[in-house]
Amino acid sequence: MQKNIHPDYRPVIFRDRSADTAFLTNSTRTSERTVTWEDGREYPVIDVEVSAASHPFWTGRSGVVDTAGRIERFRRRYGGKVVTAHPATA
Numbered sequence: 001m002q003k004n005i006h007p008d009y010r011p012v013i014f015r016d017r018s019a020d021t022a023f024l025t026n027s028t029r030t031s032e033r034t035v036t037w038e039d040g041r042e043y044p045v046i047d048v049e050v051s052a053a054s055h056p057f058w059t060g061r062s063g064v065v066d067t068a069g070r071i072e073r074f075r076r077r078y079g080g081k082v083v084t085a086h087p088a089t090a
Contacts, residue, residue, distance in 0.1 A: 007028040008028065009026055009027070009028055010026065010027070010028075010044075011024055011025070011026055011043050012024075012025065012026070012027040012029055012030075012031070012043060012044050012045070012046060013035060013037060013043045013044070013045045013046070014027075014045075014046050014048055014051070015035075015045055015046070015047050015048070016047075016048050016049075016050070016051035016053055016054050017047060018049070018050075018054045019051060019053035019054035021051065021053040021054075022045075024037055024043065027046075029044075029046055030044060031044040031045055031046050032044075033045050
């Protein structure tokens with residue numbers, strides 16, 4: 001490896017506030033904010049919006065789909081238009 005070209009690889013806490021979970025891992029990411037971990041040491045913390053603890057695919061919980069709103073929006077856009085067949089397909 002060449003010297004002085006690689007970022008520092010250090011322990012960092014990634015925190016998912018929506019799932020109220022955090023995990024300590026090594027990363028090259030940095031942060032000005034720090035928190036005290038379970039071992040009593042301070043580590044940089046990076047807040048993430050989605051993690052395996054909150055993602056619908058991994059948790060098995062699906063989001064609410066607003067199908068009624070989508071159908072009404074479709075009808076407003078295309079409800080009054082007449083669709084004609086292409087002469088080659090008729």
